[in-house]
Amino acid sequence: MQGTVGELGEFGLIRELTARLPKTPAVELGPGDDAAVVTAPDGRVVATTDVLIEGRHFRRDWSTAYDVGRKSAxxxxxxxAAMGAVPTALLLGLVVPADLPTTWATELMDGLRDECQVAGAGVVGGDVVRGETITLAITALGDLQGRAPVTRSGAQPGDVVAVTGWLGWSAAGLTVLARGFRSPRAFVEAHRRxxxxxxxxxxxxxxxxxxxxDVSDGLVADLGHVAxxxxxxxxxxxxDFDVPAQMADIGQAVGVDPLVWVLSGGEDHAIAATFPPGVQLPARWRVVGTVTGASRPGARGRVTVDGAPWERTAGWDHFAE
Amino acid sequence: MQGTVGELGEFGLIRELTARLPKTPAVELGPGDDAAVVTAPDGRVVATTDVLIEGRHFRRDWSTAYDVGRKSAxxxxxxxAAMGAVPTALLLGLVVPADLPTTWATELMDGLRDECQVAGAGVVGGDVVRGETITLAITALGDLQGRAPVTRSGAQPGDVVAVTGWLGWSAAGLTVLARGFRSPRAFVEAHRRxxxxxxxxxxxxxxxxxxxxDVSDGLVADLGHVAxxxxxxxxxxxxDFDVPAQMADIGQAVGVDPLVWVLSGGEDHAIAATFPPGVQLPARWRVVGTVTGASRPGARGRVTVDGAPWERTAGWDHFAE
Structure with a gap:
């Protein structure tokens, strides 16, 4: 297990990676065959894919391999989860340079596995190929347990808008890292994991x-998709948003209004949802707005903050420089 | 739709790509939400992922974008199919350089879509990100229709070994292309698609x-996994193998024993299977060998040809130079 993935070879690396994976309940057949078999008791399967590239989506000097694994899973x-489904399985397509230390790949897999465990899923298969740039292509599967999927298109005028999870923490941590600092730890950790x-x-x-x-690009940007x-x-x-005192302090130190992190920061993977008015939400949900009405005919639904457009860098376009 | 994917932007490109996708029966919810929803009537889902990189798995000067789409799907x-399942859905993770012509990406998607149609599946989701090297990460899903999955591990001594599909055609076509020729067309086409x-x-x-x-790395290499x-x-x-006269002619012209293409050539995606002796196989299957016995204790199961080891370049390791 010493050395590089190039020295280990394709099949050796696959062996090292799959040896780290426990058997999980939803996995009828794990890695090692032409394909995996995962239970789908609901009779439907929810599926999503994301690609992450070194330098664009993560940096090896800012995150450990383990953290990259946790985060990309x-x-x-x-x-x-944001479809209303329970995660069951994850597949990994991995591009690695031949000179990558094998330990980087195995620690990445440990991170993927552990995050899957938190979510109740198993790593069931994948592919490794050699290439110039570390690239992770991840597919996650899930089960709806008999429920209808909750899409982006069902919000109704009069609904309340609520969020749960962390908002702005990852963006604050990224700002800290980008300025060469490693603390406050809580925010740096939130960015890494x-x-x-x-x-x-x-x-x-x-x-x-x-x-x-799922709030991945920033709350206002992602609610824009819902609208x-x-x-x-x-x-x-x-x-109605919670700006923690420590986040306000960082904002003051670096000259950023922390509300920009909360409303426009991505990568925390909070969940935003609309509910019929009068719904009783558990304590961890926070109502932060309302669906004010149908969008004007011919116009794209819009998201305002206190009635005004929110134009402070929201979300990002992976193709923009 | 003119210009490059960089000019079009991430969301514009996603719009162009998803606009080309028809609704297919197994797709309850297609692209455009956090995740897709695909029927899994069997209560299980079969899933597999592969990554393809330009220069390593395809070349833009040897294959059109459409053909790359067909082939990678x-x-x-x-x-x-090689698990005994019916394909239902495909997801695409796509890495593209900003200067890639938009038409390359849309033709790729046309190829993916059309190959999915042949197999009865739908393209249900994906992700596009910018990067240096064109990379495709494809996940396919399938339904077992109540059958047990057919794995690599069930071959029994006395079983017959049979194949169906094309064998050696892609390798012969690749040899032709590598020597700068574009014909015979049938073999070049078999390599491209x-x-x-x-x-x-x-x-x-x-x-x-x-x-x-699935015979992807060459028949002897892939049966080695079964063994x-x-x-x-x-x-x-x-x-017992069928070496078409035209393949023999190319072999003679380029000085290659065509049996090497048939036994060691990859990428035709024929199917090899073992069956109990006495099975009546449909005409398109060809019996080409037998499971001679259990492998020696402690030894890896081996594949011989006419009783002798087959050592002529079989399969490939994506990490080897």
Whole structure:
């Protein structure tokens, strides 16, 4: 297990990686065959794919391999939860340079495995190939347990908008890292290893959520997708957000309004959902706005903050420089 | 739709790509949400992932974008069929350089879509990100229709070994291309666009196949996986293979024994399976060998040809130079 993945070879690396995987309940047939077999008791399967590239989505000097594994699994498993489903399985397509230390790949797998365990899923298969740039292609699967999927398109005028999970922590941590600091730890950790509220997705579906989305690009940007798909306008109330004192302190230190992190910061993988008015939400949900009405005919549904457009860098486009 | 994917932007490209996708029966919810929802009537889902990188798995000067799409979908859908399952869905993770012509990406998607249609599956979701090297990460899903999966590990001493589909055609075509020729067309086409016998996988499962594998790395190499997983030895009879006259002619022209293409050539995505002796196989299957016995204790199951080791370049290791 010493040395590089090039020295170990394709089959040796696959052996090392799969040896680290425990058997999990939903996995009828794990890695090692043409394909894996995963239970889908609901009779439907929820599926999502994301690609992460070194330098663009993670940096080896900012995150350990283990943290990259945790985070890239989390990002996909959160998409499953945000449909109202329970994650069951994850597949990994991995591109590695031949000179990559084998330990980087095995620690990555440990991170994937551990995050899957948090979410109740198993790593069931994958592929490794050699290439110039470390690239992770992750597919997550999930089970709806008999519920209808909660899409982006069901928000109704009069619904309340609520969020659960962390908001702005990853962006604050990224700002800290980008300025060469390693603390405050809580925020740096939140950037390296988000903690999506997996259980909240299926729970929101049970509570009657009309629309739901994983907050990956920033709350305003992601609610923009809900507004567009549902053809509604959404208004958020800035005062209803929780800006922790420590986040406010960092904001002051670096000259950033922390509300920008909360409303525009990505990668925390919080969950945002709309619910019929009058819904009784568990304590970890926070109502932060309302669906104010149908969007104007021909116009894209819009998201405002205290009635005004929110134009402070929200989300990002992976193709933009 | 003119110009490059960089000019079009991430969301624009996603729009162009998903606009090309028809609704297919197994797709309850297609692209555009956090995740897709695919039917899994069997209560289990079969899943496999492959990564393909430009320069390593395809070349833009040897294959059109459309052909790359057909081939990369075929390679994954064939893995589903080789478990005895019917392909239902495909997800695409796509890495593209900003200067890639948009038409390359849309033609790729057309190829994926059309190959999925041949196999009865739908493209249900994906991700696009920018990177230096065109990379495709494909996940295919399938349904077992109530059958047990046919793994690599069920071959029994006394079983017959049979194949269906094309063998050696892709390798012969690759040899032709590598020498700067574009004909004979049939072989070049077979390299650019393999035709896996999708229906044969589920049919073999119904016929009682004890083990099955997609031939992606070469027949001897892939049967080696079956032999190892089943702890058996396999012997193939060279005379039982069909070497088409035209393939023999190319072999003579380029100084290659065509049996090397048939036994060691990859990427045709034929299906190889073992069956109990006495099985009545449909005409398109060809019996080419037998499971001679259990492998020696402590030894890896081996594959021989006419009783002798087959050491002529079989399969490849993506990490080897």
């Amino acid at each position: 989390a990002q996909n498993l959160a998409d499953i 988000p903690e999506p509220p997996y259980h909240a997705g299926p729970a929101a579906a049970e509570l009657g959520a009309t629309a739901m989305i 567009a798909a549902s053809a509604v306008d959404i208004d958020l109330r800035a005062a | 075929a390679q994954n859908l064939a893995d589903i 393999p035709e896996p016998p999708y229906h044969a996988g589920p049919a073999a499962a119904e016929l009682g196949a004890t083990a099955m594998i 190892a997983a089943s702890a058996v030895d396999i012997d193939l009879r060279a005379a």
